[in-house]
Amino acid sequence: MLRSKLSMENPLNHASVDRPSDEQTQQNLPAATGSSRFVRACLRQPVDRTPVWFLRQAGRYMPEYMAVRKHHTLLDICRTPEVAAEVTITAAERLGVDAAIIFADLLLPFTPMGVDFEFLAGEGPVVHAPVRTAEQVQALRTDRIEELSYVARSIEKVAAHFSAPRADGDQLGIIGFCGAPFTLASYMIEGGSSRNYIETKKMMYSDAVSWPLLMEKLVTVLVGFAQQQIEAGADVIQIFDSWAGALSVTDYRQYCLAPTTELIRRVQALGVPVIYFGVDTASLLPTMRETGADVIGLDWRVPLDIGWKSLGHACAVQGNLDPISLFAPQDVLKARVEEVLRAAEGRPGHIFNLGHGIVPGTPVDNVIQVVEWVKHFSL
Ligand code: CP3
Secondary structure (H helix, E strand, O other): HHHHHHHHHHHHHOOOOOOOOOOOOOOOOHHHHHHOHHHHHOOOOOOOOOOOOOOOOOOOOHHHHHHHHHOHHOOOOOOOOHHHHHHHHHHHHHOOOOOEEOOOHHHHHHHHOOOOOOEEEEOEEOOOOOOHOOHHHOOOOOOHHHHHHHHHHHHHHHHHHOOOOOOOOOOEEEEEEEOOOHHHHHHHHHHHHOOOHOOOHHHHHOOHHHHHHHHHHHHHHHHHHHHHHHHHHHHEEEEEOOOHHOOOOHHHHHHHHHHHHHHHHHHHOOOEEEEEOOOOOHHHHHHHHHHOOOOEEOOOOOOHHHHHHHHOOEEEEEEEEEEHHHHHOOHHHHHHHHHHHHOOOOOOOOEEEEEOOOOOOHHHHHHHHHHHHHHHHHO
């Protein structure tokens, strides 16, 4: 098991997961890795059934989460390991999924970098002094990654809770995560969510010193943050490049591919598979594949078979049910779930998920029903 190996050894000396080369076929796969069907699927190893989990599986649609939110702010939950672990565990167990993503947020690394932010009700994240000048980029700190160790403490608690195999013999996968350099830079520079990413692209196009420096600083912090999570028991790291779809292929290639590839390679070198996810990425998929990520997360706009084909079937895929189809009547929802599973054609390396996060108001019973359908589906 990756988790126990990593906790006993220096992960830097343990840079080997059995990763199939692009040429390997289903008949020629390396030996199984542990007993987690989720981790095995990330590595395109055969599994007994398709693993399933959901983006934003612990969130406002779930009454148990809202009960905790009554007494804590979002950041309090993230920064209190007991509470973050409880929220993570409750969601995974309530839904019966095969993996638990640690409860945290993309923007947490901003604090040790010296960028203040808060979450305002109804507005999402707000950065009070957006990073737009060369001086501000130079001032960003990369030497306080230790301050993020509360996320690792949460992961330790989740890993301890799920240390025993479940009733079906499978080990629940534990997912740590961080943002990708472009998506994090966009929040830092825009000061919050954005429609057109004007300030971000202005820095990208016009400041050949600050943009690469910002990318480099983010990669340094994110690798350290991911390392803490892996040492604490994360089996897989998911890298969210949620807003990469705002980039043309040319801009993605010119300004973002190299730092993202470096982040992914350095996290893989710590001994875990990496899932790389973005939204609205159909045209970017072949270029995203060049990062070498083990798994690419597909949004729902691209049919799964077409998305996987455009990746040359050279990596695993995760996705890609439209999260809003969870509001549909049972017959429509079931048809959509089966469409995704059929499009995977039983190839090794499909992890069932949504094409983006569960939204508030989603009926919990429908989410649970989807898990059941995935578990009992056969081609
Ligand atoms: O189960 C889980 O996935 C929960 C853990 C989690 C959160 N944020 C908690 C959260 C994860 C994986 C994230 C990642 C994250 N954070 C992303 C990437 C995922 C994606 O959607 O593409 C992004 C873009 C952020 C930044 C962020 N955090 C935004 C834009 C918002 C506001 C939007 C919203 O949904 O309200 C948040 C808030 C946030 N982070 C919530 C949760 C559960 C909801 C707010 C709350 O509880 O008050």
